[in-house]
Amino acid sequence: AVRRRDVGGLLRDRLPREVHDLLQTAGELSERLGYSAYVVGGFVRDLLLGIDNLDVDFVVEGDGIAFARALAKERAGRVKVHERFGTAVVLLPDGFKVDVATARTEYYEYPTALPTVEQSSIKKDLYRRDFTINTLAVRLNPRAFGQLIDFYGGQRDLKERLIRVLHSLSFVEDPTRVFRAIRFELRFDFHLSKETLALIKGAVKMELFHRLSGQRLLDELRYLFSERTPRHAVRRLADLDLLRFIHPTLTWSNRLDRRLSEVEAALEWYKLSCLDRHISGWLVYAMALTEAMPDQAVHEMLERFPFTEAERGAITAARFLTQPVCRALSRRAPLRPSDTVALLAGLADETLVFLLAKNASASAKRHLSLYLTTYRDVKPALTGKSLQALGFRPGPLYRTILERLTTARLDGDVKTEAEERELVKTFSDQGRGRARD
Ligand code: CTP
Missing domain, CATH: 3.30.460.10 (Beta Polymerase, domain 2)
Incomplete structure (x- = not known):
């Protein structure tokens, strides 16, 4: 009624x-x-x-x-x-x-x-x-x-506090609802009704999820990992034997769980420290999942799911391209700030936060966090306009000069605009010479 x-x-x-x-x-x-x-x-x-x-x-x-x-x-x-x-x-x-x-x-x-x-x-x-x-x-x-x-x-x-389907064909009609059920369960701290849990187990047995397009499954996973506790979501997916629909090789392990906690902490830090920036937290969790998969599986996953180019690039970098970067960041020998920038510039924030979560060494963590909060915003006081006023002819040389000034700023070799001008003079003969050609 x-x-x-x-x-x-x-x-x-x-x-x-x-x-x-x-x-x-x-x-x-x-x-x-x-x-x-x-x-x-x-x-x-x-x-x-x-x-x-x-x-x-x-x-x-x-x-x-x-x-x-x-x-x-x-x-x-x-x-x-x-x-x-x-x-x-x-x-x-x-x-x-x-x-x-x-x-x-x-x-x-x-x-x-x-x-x-x-x-x-x-x-x-x-x-x-x-x-x-x-x-x-x-x-x-x-x-x-x-x-x-x-x-x-x-x-x-x-x-x-129950998540309950209206009828027994609900998940057959739309298997993405299984992921929605977990999402609501975690978001509100509700439970699955007994019947709903049984129907989910049935859906898993029937392998209904293979029918889903990569797009629909990716959408659901993105929503799920955008909720407050993606780590619990992964655990829940594992309990319900659903991880294998992301990729058959993906299984839960203590190691994965630890990594998810580290990602959680790194994202927490990022949100407090980089207030004016946006990050796709779900993507960092996706990186943690790929870490638990063999190379070939990662490639298959990147095939199956229609990630954007930027997302694909960020995942690929995190998984395949950052080993030398991590090694350099963890080296004992001191890194100059400009070396850190050279290593990290061009990597997505998601990739950097994943590296932050992954790298145990204190020095790597320091370099990464300084890059994210400080180094990447460093700019010289002089601009293209200033160079013009100093008599440089506009051209590719500007970029070189401004880059060298940035490096000097980063490494503390110059601290003021006056010092920048001094520095510019030391390599200005050549430039001004050209300007007068
Ligand atoms: N819906 C559904 N099956 C789906 C997706 C959605 O039955 N696979 C229904 C739900 O009942 C929901 C409505 O469509 O109430 C709107 O969907 P959506 O906006 O995704 O749901 P919300 O409940 O508003 O969830 P959220 O709070 O996450 O936006």
């Missing part, structure tokens, strides 16, 4: 005013069009869990695209329509984005039947979803604004 509950107060208290207004507008608009509109899925789940989530997904009983157009018009936004799926994205002027879908109606299944009750289509629509906790919907039409609709026991499972 459908459970109803008023969450109007929650909407009012928890949401930013603009978002609350938007939900009301959506409700009024759908009423005017003779439709019913709902906000559904993760937004509602997180509302009840007290977690901020402003990914608004509307489902409309009616013409979702017409609704989206009307909403865009009302709010001076733009709309991107996917005619074939009956879906649209509304882009509001302040950059806010909402997804709109048309509820799948009875019509699809029984071409001659009229939709029986108004709610039958939202009910069907929600039945197509992955887990009970994602099947909650809130009505938006004015007379019922804020009414929570729970057809499948979503509230009960939220309370009992």
Whole structure:
């Protein structure tokens, strides 16, 4: 039986005013069009869990695209329509984005039947979803604004902290849901229901994951390793015998687990120390996985999954190209900062953080962290303009001079602009000579 509950107060208290207004507008608009509109899925789940989530997904009983157009018009936004799926994205002027879908109606299944009750289509629509906790919907039409609709026991499972599929074919329909189950389990610290766990084991036995495209599997793994605790995710994948679908040679080991902890610590450090930079943490975890695989397996993995060129390059470097770099970084003999820069320039931050996680030696860690936080930002005070003012003719020589100045800065040979000018003079005869040719 459908459970109803008023969450109007929650909407009012928890949401930013603009978002609350938007939900009301959506409700009024759908009423005017003779439709019913709902906000559904993760937004509602997180509302009840007290977690901020402003990914608004509307489902409309009616013409979702017409609704989206009307909403865009009302709010001076733009709309991107996917005619074939009956879906649209509304882009509001302040950059806010909402997804709109048309509820799948009875019509699809029984071409001659009229939709029986108004709610039958939202009910069907929600039945197509992955887990009970994602099947909650809130009505938006004015007379019922804020009414929570729970057809499948979503509230009960939220309370009992359970991930539960709606029916036994869920993973057959879409094997990526297995990875989603683990993702939600770890994110919310929930458990798989007994039946859901059994169905996952069945899916693993049936090897359903070989059917998945590299793209879909990679997407899921990327999401999974972008959550808070990728190390636990790998452990969970291993427990459920799922690592082999990444590559048959991939197995869990204490060594891998240790490396994952080290990656966790290195990423933690990076996020605190390189505040204005962005890093794809998931990629560093992927590097840790490849370390546990034979060379050939890594090549096969790079074939199977459509990584971007940059990602592929970063993984390849971490796995195959950095041994000499690591050796140099760990040497006893002191490295000048400019030597460190020469060794590390051009490597992706993800690769560098992986090296940081991997290298036990204190000197390697120091060189890597200094490079990431300091060395790579060092620039001379003089610029191309200054060189022009000094009489150098613009050309490839500029680069050489500026590089030599950077090296001198890095190694502490010059500390001020005046000292840079002095240094430039020592190699300026030749340059100025040319400038006057
Ligand atoms: N969904 C599904 N099967 C999938 C992917 C998605 O049934 N393989 C459904 C889920 O029920 C979900 C909705 O589609 O509620 C939207 O998907 P998504 O935005 O990925 O899910 P969220 O629950 O919002 O997850 P997140 O919080 O990670 O964004």
